[in-house]
Amino acid sequence: MNPSDFANTIDRTTAMPARPISALGLFSGGLDSLVAVAMMRDLGITTKAVTFDSPFFNVSQTRQAAERLGVPLHVEDFGPTLIAIIQQPQHGFGAQLNPCIDCHIAMLRRTGELMETMGYDFIFSGEVLNQRPMSQNPAALRLIAQKCGYGPLLLRPLSAGLLEPTRPESLGWVPRERLGKIEGRSRREQLRLAEDYGIKIIPPVAGGCRLTEPNFARRLKDLKDHEGLRGMRAVHLLKIGRHLRLNQSTKLIVGRNERDNIELEGNAELYDLLLKPEAIPGPTGLVPITIRADALQQAAAICARYSDAESGQTVRIRIRSTQGLDYIETQPACPENVEPLLI
């Protein structure tokens, strides 16, 4: 059965189940989703939260938020789906590399599928009318509801009073008059409700999705345009160290601190070279084994630049691969030659 067929199978006259009404809520752990879950529970709805794990979002904070709220949480791996969306989002990107409309459609579609398999009655989200210009304007909310395939069963409790009634409202599962009429970017009403519901820890405004961060989006776009978005490791590495584009096919990653260095060494694979200054404190560098000789010399000079070596000092760089060890002698690159390479 396709999703919209499922939404249409509910008979308006006989649809009040004898058991408590239950709902699955899209949950990020942000203020809006916290309040949406609390509102549903306050209305006597049996509620479970769903969140989507990916390299772009830290679900450990979401888990903590769900735990504090005392709501059961279902976590789905969403990395491959979101990477496929970023390759070619049907509805474009937001201000950075955030394909929010397609991302919401996919998350709500999956939440709807889970609703069916887990036997819940409807789904809800903490979306707020006109809070985000691209993905929460009236047309975008309608589009998302329609494309996810579960529109009639998708309740947006925070703004429901300003939106078309959904099936849970018209069937009397949820009293429409007790739902919110929140619109826009102000968090005042959500903060007031959070206090009413006893939510003590209020998350910061920023949602925590890396796709909305300019620095991360720039690195991701560079990866997409050069090596391509193949595999999770390359995406994971975007969060570590400094990234420098040496040429069309070669990027150098240099650790900024000991933690980065350890992470880079731990993530090195068969097709990587690891660079490290010898006999002097300095960063770990990671480049592909296919690197040209001139670019390897350049990478070694950049690693020396970020070491404790003085300008003009000769530095021996150790190069480690699965084939064994090699060495290059170099001098620290000039900062003015390094800056333009930073991604």
Ligand code: SF4
């Ligand atoms: S902010 Fe990130 S996780 Fe949220 S809808 Fe947009 S792309 Fe998806």
